[in-house]
Amino acid sequence: MTSTRPRKPASLHGRLRLLIILVLLAVLLPLGVFSFQRTITEVDELSDGRLAQSARTLQVLIEHAGLSALQGRDGAGMLVPIEVSQTQQPRQHRTYESEVGFQVFDHAGRTVLATTNIATLPPPNDTDADFRDVRQGSYRWRIFTLRDDVDHVVIRTGERYDSRNDIMRAVWLEHSLPLLIGLPLLAWLVGWAVKRGLRPLETLTRELSTREPGSHAPIRLPAAPQELQPVLTALNGQLARLEDALERERRFSADVAHELRTPLASAMINLESAMIATDPAELKTGLSSAQHGIARLARRIEQLLALARLEAGAASGQRNNVDLVAVAMDVIEELSAVIADSGVDLSFARLTPRVPVQGYEAALAALLRNLVENALRHVPRGGQVQLAIEQGPGMALIDVIDDGPGIPAERRASVFARFHREAGSHGDGFGLGLSIVQRAAQLHGATIELLDSPFGSGLRVHVAIPLR
Known part of the structure; x- marks a missing residue:
């Protein structure tokens, strides 16, 4: 037969500290998740806006230069070289050129102009949406398609999700690090504040434990907070009635x-x-x-x-x-x-x-x-x-x-x-x-x-x- 040891009642100090931390978590975590989601949504919208802006810039340039100016001597499409990807360069020399690109197609679907990183993407279909995600090799791209009915060209700009993932990781660290680092410090500060706030109760406990039996003197705490005054009044009245x-x-x-x-x-x-x-x-x-x-x-x-x-x-x-x-x-x-x-x-x-x-x-x-x-x-x-x-x-x-x-x-x-x-x-x-x-x-x-x-x-x- 096993004997169960009675549970030690939780202290008021520990309960207040736990409740304050739980309240902070209940408020900060939803706010952090909401803020993180809003930031990612705004980053996606901003990045999509940059893609659309780049496509319309190319549209204006094509209107002024003409489509023939973009073709090579043999009439074939031109490829725009880009710098090597970040995986082939030291971290400190990283560029983002390999993570963005564009394509220009004529009315027949032939490539007129394209960057080398997305030149192999197939031409768009008439059913393709303005924004869509495609995969090329081990990368996933965000693609914007703009159809110019005047010059009969299709302009497509793209961005690899690497940059967006970097931004997401940065936002995640920005939102999570304060909680991961700040919560232990916050728990310690809350414990210190609660202990300091409950110091009048410790003083009252000490006064009661050292009180002489039969004493009629009321208990006085000169620095007692306002919330403790009714307790002192009731306690002194009860002690007086008891004596x-x-x-x-x-x-x-x-x-x-x-x-x-x-x-x-x-x-x-x-x-x-x-x-x-x-x-x-x-x-x-x-x-x-x-x-x-x-x-x-x-x-x-x-x-x-x-x-x-x-x-x-x-x-x-x-x-x-x-x-x-x-x-x-x-x-x-x-x-x-x-x-x-x-x-x-x-x-x-x-x-x-x-x-x-x-x-x-x-x-x-x-x-x-x-x-x-x-x-x-x-x-x-x-x-x-x-x-x-x-x-x-x-x-x-x-x-x-x-x-x-x-x-x-x-x-x-x-x-x-x-x-x-x-x-x-x-x-x-x-x-x-x-x-x-x-x-x-x-x-x-x-x-x-x-x-x-x-x-x-x-x-x-x-x-x-x-x-x-």
Whole structure:
């Protein structure tokens, strides 16, 4: 059984060079053949014209001199000697006299005057055409016959095809030598031109092969031709989307680990309470709370998936009417076990009955949940956290205030970085809470400010969400 080796795909450079050469051949060869045929036809017509002109010249001379002047003393025809043929002379002394000749016949068909090279040709017939080809020995002649009805003579001029063949060979060489010599040179020049023209593609290949993984920098080719600009634009857009997709995948994995930690902890606390409970009522309460915690865990997973779809652009993009107060109540209920275990007093400072905004419920819930959780994590036991939600002029305002250690002003800009954790924070968080808050705010065009707490110590997080 023989194995077939896969064919190596042809390079763009080779394909372009081959196609250009084939196109040139397809154009030049027909033009060369057409030009060659036209040249030969014109040479034949010119040579025939010379034969006819020579015959008419003899006709005029005979009219003026008379036919008797052309006959010898004995009344026989005269022969005109010619130089020896080219085969008997060196090439440099070549003449064409042996390749042309003429004959003059009287009314009886007798030869009156003739050159020696065609003197043996038989007299013409009445049916002979003006131009015809005859063969004498090893040569073929082109003959023109002129009949003079006034002087009753027949004049015949002839030319051997040798001269015409020489002209044909010269024309053939003139048309074929440029192709035979020029095509290899043309192929090399075309290859050089194509390679130089494709140099931007080689530069693009080099840029792509040396590109660092995860790089967000666009590919730039300063000398890129105009035809390559749309390719670069599309390629940079595709690379940016790919890098964003990979970044979203990484963020989603980290967010899942971060967001599911609290519901799992709450469910475990309730299960542990149920396991140590001796009273059936306490057991039922613990199991019921654990069931609610697991339900909240499932809902949290759905929210994370919804948030991931929003970031990836897979959602419809339509915003819904969301009541921030209702979302905050759901978050507080979800965090009830964590709040109770933290020993921190959570209160509401300003709470408008209803604050509707246009947005995504999953993202807003993630924003509120992470703000409250971060505050609980940084406030020691016995501290306090206040939540305020109200509607301002064109804005929905959220404030989360605590009396913890706070964050120095010079470090507040860095807390939104992923996996950033401030010293002194409680719990085993991963430093993703505020980065999730920032992304949720970006989805709604909201602004986030980290301000000093009115409690004297701690932090105030102020979020302003446009109502429209």
